[in-house]
Amino acid sequence: MRTASRTRPTIALTAIAAASVLLLTGCGTTEEAGAASGEAAIVITDDRGESVELAAPAEKVVALEWNTAENLVALGVMPVGVADTEGYGDWVKAEALDDSVKDVGDRGEPSVDAIAGLAPDLVLTTTDLSESVIAQIEEFAPVMVVRGADASNPIGQMESNLERIATATGHEAEGEDLLSGFHENLADGKSELEAAGLSGAPFMMSDSWATGGQVSIRPFAEGALLTAVTEELGLENVWTGEGDADYGLGSIDVEGLTSVGDVEFLYIANGETDAYQNELAGNAVWLSLPFVQSGNVHRLPDGIWMFGGPSSMNDYIDAVVTTLAG
Template identity: 35%
Template sequence: MSLSTLSPTRRRTPVLVFAAVSATCALALSACGTTATDASAEDGAAKSTSEACADDSGTTSADPVSVKDDTGHTIELDKPASTVVSLEWQYTEDLLSLCVDPAAVADAKGFTTWDTAEKLPEDTADVGTRQEPNVESILSANPDLVIIESTSRDDKIIKALDKQDIPVMAMTGADGEDPIAYMKDTFSTVAEATGRSERADTVLADFDAKVEESKKAIVSADLETKDFVYFDGWVNGSNVALRPFGQGSLLGELGEELGLKNVWTGDVDPAYGLGQTDIEGISKAGDANFFYTGTDDPESEDYVELLKKNDIWSNILAVKDDRTYAFPSGIWTFGGPKSSEQALDAYVEALTK
């Protein structure tokens, strides 16, 4: 999710949305990241994955697949899926990290903008929006597996694909009980379905190594305070609405994994750990370090610029002490291991520079 204000057609609300968010705000919350990207970071990540994938040819399992999705449904395949359609950016990223180029994806343009952890081939077919993918476009890709974010097999897309005997793996997208473990489990499930478990083990080992490396960097920084709040936001009329990433959020838990303390104590939704507040509300955590998703979206009003014009914001201790840190644009805050590594790097870079 992003701090920039994005139009409803470019954002998607997670499956389980914080109940108090209005319909308009829910749409504004759905995409995470910014339009500007850090070219060096993006190219480095893509090169690293492409080199690894070139070196690990022939490691795809050929065994039949029997894997259970988050709805409890078992997907049975005679062989691992190789022609996969992804209807959510997290799974698009995961497939690419596993050296599986998706046959088609939902919102390819959005992925290349908001998720820079992996590079999507330019000729990848687009099947429409993540909210309303086109079933005919999905079928035209002739997939042997479709991965969708859904909490129920009653989803209309799933029902339509079931009628065509297309295997569909439904994942819920988040788990506030242990978001890092869920991120890893989701990645491993996608790997199992595509016969790429060996590659998944390597990627997850790299992630664990990044966590340990980042922990040491934070300890060495000898910070005055390890308290933090991470948030994004959008412009709502003439006001700024903020969305803190509280307990149960992936970004929040990644920070705590480094030894930091997420001090947002407001209500959050149980799946994604996302709250809602305003400038006055966020000011109550003003002694903490502030992290937020940077904005650079020419199609939207910049909520960060409005923050800077607000007297309450200007008087927050973290602002006065210059302890507010914008994450680089293009880090998908609901992504897989590679996006999570980008987030770890951003925390460390901000606190040790």
């Protein structure tokens, strides 16, 4: 398996992120100039179109979505607080939190009091969090809001999120290294799949869950981050159903898979909650599907966060290549 040069410096910030970041310079460093003049040293435009002003690179950061927390750790910044630390530990294996990180409640309903008690320099969240909660937090700390995902540009949004977090924390060089490693890993993975005769192979990506014995399937349509990454690896997505405008996700039941032929069927589960292996084990419709009959159902390793940053995407690339070509 490749060791992907994930720490080699190459690319600078993309034009999109560079345009959104304004460093106010004067005598000395930008941080010193800001501190001396009383002006913000760093100004970043977030995905609300709001200017987030920081007197210096943020050191005490709270992350209210797992992709922002993952990016912080990958950049070398351990957050002081994260929403649902237990869930993060279950679902995000690429970048581990240490024991110092405080749990600040649920991702959708964080504890404003717990966040305030940490006296953060910056709070990171996504557009999935309600504006009312964001407004409460902004009474005591700057908040940078990034879009959790964008189905019109999934990889670009992931990169832009990382770049702005890197700028806000003063870790631009580390951010460039992470993106360089991600693109090198993509190129290496594509070469390995091509060498295995899998270039252009049809695939479908999904996850699923069961409630009261009923199985719901979530196809990753065009615009989903994992779909885009898999296509960059040289495989061809066969799922033509529509996904939502942010995450590119659809919703079907098992009968909805009957239009899918013999493909490489990739999916992610977590622990024992595997609806394909459990609830559908004896389902006649599931057992009749061509990819099931040919043995092309591939559960990828646990802990790959499907909506994460470059670190999780590197784990995903490695898993796909190992599973299909290893």
